Amino acid sequence: MIKENSGKIYRFKLDHNLGFGFAEIYDFTDISEFDGRIIYTFNRIDTEEKSDYDLKKITESGISLGPIRSVHSPGTRGKYATKYIGQRTDLIINEIPLTKEFHGLLIHEKNWNNLKKWYRSDKFKELHSNFVSYNELRNLETRILSSIVGIATKLTMKKIIDENKKVSDFYDLSEMGNFNTFIQLINTYYPIEKTENLLTEIKN
Incomplete structure (x- = not known):
């Protein structure tokens, strides 16, 4: 570091x-x-x-x-x-944190809890054989890259959700960037029951 x-x-x-x-x-x-x-x-x-x-x-x-x-x-x-x-000097981390990884493609699934081949990774030890249930690593972030603009959007969406408002009233979730940010957010920072409820905002 x-x-x-x-x-x-x-x-x-x-x-x-x-x-x-x-x-x-x-x-x-x-x-x-x-x-x-x-x-x-x-x-x-x-x-x-x-x-x-x-x-x-x-x-x-x-x-x-x-x-x-x-x-x-x-x-x-x-x-x-x-x-x-x-x-500040009292740093949160001193080494690269663990992430969650999926052995496959995420683009076709809105509810990541339905996917089975998840594993923990520290980037250097990607152990594909050590698959775990999504619930075990739900709160871990992925290695998906973002910009400060994307992070601002993700935090805005979180603020909207936490204030019991609908993200779809503020963002067009049919737009790919908004959709992906929303899916990443709700599958990581909210429990499965809340995620399933939030998914109803996405129109098929």
């Missing part, structure tokens, strides 16, 4: 003007150049921009999403610019 690049916290804008989220990045590009950037987001969501932030209050709000593999570090310029808030 490149420590000087890790523990950095950024503020980013949620979709639909629903506020501002906070993300923390860890840099493992010294080990895995392509997918070594790992991002967590926090439960804290602000309704307005602020000039000063207390990092402790952000980090103590708890983790909402992650660890998510990112294609690049958060940018501070351009249309999807983020704001650098600061860096």
Whole structure:
């Protein structure tokens, strides 16, 4: 891990003007150049921009999403610019975390609980023979790559769900990017009963 690049916290804008989220990045590009950037987001969501932030209050709000593999570090310029808030030293992780992997294609199944060939992976030990039920690793993230824009969308969707609103009222779930983000979110961060209920938002 490149420590000087890790523990950095950024503020980013949620979709639909629903506020501002906070993300923390860890840099493992010294080990895995392509997918070594790992991002967590926090439960804290602000309704307005602020000039000063207390990092402790952000980090103590708890983790909402992650660890998510990112294609690049958060940018501070351009249309999807983020704001650098600061860096902490009490890091969440010091090594690449475990992920869940499926031995096959995920594109045809909305409810991942129906798929059988799941296994844990630390990227370097992909043990296909050690298949487990999805329930055993449901809360683990995948190695699917995302951008900060995709992470913002995922956190926005989570906020909508947690406020007992319908994601389909805010996003067109027939659009492939929205659909995939929604499926990844509900199959990882919610129990099976909740996932099955949320799947009814998708029109066949």
